Amino acid sequence: VHVVESGGGLAQPGGSLRLSCAASGLTFSRYTTAWFRQAPGKGREFVAAMRQGATNKYYADSVKGRFTISRDNAKNTIELQMDNLQPEDTAVYYCATKEWVILSAIERQDQYHFWGRGTQVTVSS
Numbered sequence: 001v002h003v004v005e006s007g008g009g010l011a012q013p014g015g016s017l018r019l020s021c022a023a024s025g026l027t028f029s030r031y032t033t034a035w036f037r038q039a040p041g042k043g044r045e046f047v048a049a050m051r052q053g054a055t056n057k058y059y060a061d062s063v064k065g066r067f068t069i070s071r072d073n074a075k076n077t078i079e080l081q082m083d084n085l086q087p088e089d090t091a092v093y094y095c096a097t098k099e100w101v102i103l104s105a106i107e108r109q110d111q112y113h114f115w116g117r118g119t120q121v122t123v124s125s
Contacts, residue, residue, distance in 0.1 A: 002023065002025060003096075005095045006119060008092075008120045013123055013125055018080070021116060022077050023077075023114070028076055033071075033095065040090075040091075046108075047067065049101075063082075067081065068080070092120050093119050094116055
């Protein structure tokens with residue numbers, strides 16, 4: 001299994017970026033997938049997740065209303081649309097996935113088996 005993130009870069013405050021997570025060796029529609037991020041000098045934190053059914057999506061309070069997680073089954077990718085970006089969103093963003101994660105643990109990074117190497121997002125004027 002190989003997981004790769006893309007789409008990071010530099011954005012101005014209030015701007016938008018769209019991250020994409022692609023995987024070989026698994027089908028995202030059968031997996032629970034999450035985005036995490038790690039800012040400089042801080043621990044890695046949960047950002048957003050979606051389960052196999054894709055009906056229910058979960059967000060950290062800090063990004064709720066600004067970020068949207070989605071899945072493209074045709075491309076077998078997980079997307080993270082990030083709007084109204086703020087400097088505090090600056091971090092390396094990671095995609096993580098596992099075949100099944102119980103709902104109560106969906107924000108826990110130790111629940112996920114497969115990780116990408118991350119993509120840098122920088123928000124600065």
